[in-house]
Amino acid sequence: xxxxxxxxxxxxxxxxxxxxxxxxxxxxxxxxxxxxxxxxxxxxxxxxxxxxxxxxxxxxxxxxxxxxxxxxxxxxxxxxxxxxxxxxxxxxxxxxxxxxxxxxxxxxxxxxxxxxxxxxxxxxxxxxxxxxxxxxxxxxxxx
Numbered sequence: 304x305x306x307x308x309x310x311x312x313x314x315x316x317x318x319x320x321x322x323x324x325x326x327x328x329x330x331x332x333x334x335x336x337x338x339x340x341x342x343x344x345x346x347x348x349x350x351x352x353x354x355x356x357x358x359x360x361x362x363x364x365x366x367x368x369x370x371x372x373x374x375x376x377x378x379x380x381x382x383x384x385x386x387x388x389x390x391x392x393x394x395x396x397x398x399x400x401x402x403x404x405x406x407x408x409x410x411x412x413x414x415x416x417x418x419x420x421x422x423x424x425x426x427x428x429x430x431x432x433x434x435x436x437x438x439x440x441x442x443x444x445x446x
Contacts, residue, residue, distance in 0.1 A: 336351070365381060
């Protein structure tokens with residue numbers, strides 16, 4: 304008996320997108336980028352080179368924009384680049400979590416333990432820490 308090794312399949316960005324389409328995601332071209340949409344949740348996709356896909360933003364669709372999950376300290380909201388706000392509800396968080404897991408699986412990406420536990424957010428806008436996300440602010444003695 305002869306054993307033959309299977310040749311590894313070389314994936315491209317377009318083949319990864321077609322895999323996402325076959326998994327039930329709608330792939331759209333949006334403003335110089337690519338967007339995957341399903342059930343009112345969207346993610347911006349970028350070509351990472353060598354067939355890799357980078358997911359830059361995931362969130363609810365608000366109008367024509369993606370509202371990213373933002374923590375205000377006392378409440379979570381979806382904040383769009385134009386400044387629109389939508390309060391986050393438990394159903395929204397469940398949708399985003401399942402969307403992100405399914406999209407990562409469809410694109411052939413690995414799932415990490417901490418994101419598998421629940422929905423995570425990258426933006427934090429706390430009232431007590433003014434201008435924290437805008438770099439180093441003026442020192443008290445410089446005012």
